[in-house]
Amino acid sequence: MASPSAAVRKEAADIRVQPINGFIGAEISGIDLARPLSEGQFKIVHDALVRYEVIVMRDQDITIDQQMAFGKLFGELSIHPFSPNLADKPEVIILDYSKDNPPALTDIWHADETFREAPPMATILRAKVVPEIGGDTLFSSMSAAYRGLSERMKQHIHGMETLHDFKPWRPLFGANDRPKLRKLEDDFPNPWHPVVAVHPVSGRRILYVNQQFCVRIKDLKTDESDTLLAFLYRQATVPEYQLRVKWRPNTLVMWDNRSVLHYAAHDYYPARRTMERVTVKGQRPKGVEGPYSPDTIEANGAVKPAIAEGTRPGPKRAFDRY
Numbered sequence: 001m002a003s004p005s006a007a008v009r010k011e012a013a014d015i016r017v018q019p020i021n022g023f024i025g026a027e028i029s030g031i032d033l034a035r036p037l038s039e040g041q042f043k044i045v046h047d048a049l050v051r052y053e054v055i056v057m058r059d060q061d062i063t064i065d066q067q068m069a070f071g072k073l074f075g076e077l078s079i080h081p082f083s084p085n086l087a088d089k090p091e092v093i094i095l096d097y098s099k100d101n102p103p104a105l106t107d108i109w110h111a112d113e114t115f116r117e118a119p120p121m122a123t124i125l126r127a128k129v130v131p132e133i134g135g136d137t138l139f140s141s142m143s144a145a146y147r148g149l150s151e152r153m154k155q156h157i158h159g160m161e162t163l164h165d166f167k168p169w170r171p172l173f174g175a176n177d178r179p180k181l182r183k184l185e186d187d188f189p190n191p192w193h194p195v196v197a198v199h200p201v202s203g204r205r206i207l208y209v210n211q212q213f214c215v216r217i218k219d220l221k222t223d224e225s226d227t228l229l230a231f232l233y234r235q236a237t238v239p240e241y242q243l244r245v246k247w248r249p250n251t252l253v254m255w256d257n258r259s260v261l262h263y264a265a266h267d268y269y270p271a272r273r274t275m276e277r278v279t280v281k282g283q284r285p286k287g288v289e290g291p292y293s294p295d296t297i298e299a300n301g302a303v304k305p306a307i308a309e310g311t312r313p314g315p316k317r318a319f320d321r322y
């Protein structure tokens, strides 16, 4: 019989982690999520998630319980405060859009639930029904976006905070739902999150703003805040920071909700698209402590970005100075 270390080596050899784009995304093959993952397999998947920020696993013909079990390896699953969920499994949201239920609210760059003090650390989405054309999900690395800013802009936004609110959902509460809305406001008071967050595992700095939930930057005038936020939001649209996932039935995608934004392309209506979603609880985002100092992630020995920091001034192009 093979010794444990040989078994672990064999598992590792069977798994392939193939980066997809320069700054974001990896496809992982050689893992079947219908079977429990060993510690060694989990470590490979976890490390790939932290390093590549979005992992894509094809042909995962699994049950929702198996998807939940996979999520639980990363931590406790979280429950969305008001999105309709499965009655007997409140951690599960089924996104089932079709002619009579047009897709809503997700065609905007966002991270999930940043209106909470502690948003989910990750989201796991698995495709059940995929439209013949369209329905891709786009992701954008906000750690790459941060690295792409000039040193002067990094100094400018250092220490800033933004208010996050569940604003797109507000219109869904009608006049009769006011008490429900007030209760939600009490249960989920708007948090101030840092504009630049530090990834708790990799130590990378992240441009932590998103158009769906950010309201304003603390201590700026409205016009200043709107102008700066519009500029910061725009960083998510830089193609070099992005990954575009084309779904197939049983494709499972997990993204690091601490460091990427995503955007669901609503170009498939009236066709049907059905996804099963679970999220893993996260921590309150933390900013960079103390006065501004340039990022020393590599000197700290944290996980290196896909392309080494210091080999270029910013991640967008290899030869740009700014």
Ligand code: SIN
Binding pocket: 095, 106, 112, 125, 136, 137, 262, 263, 264, 265, 275
């Ligand atoms: C979401 O925004 O959480 C859903 C993304 C998708 O449906 O592709």
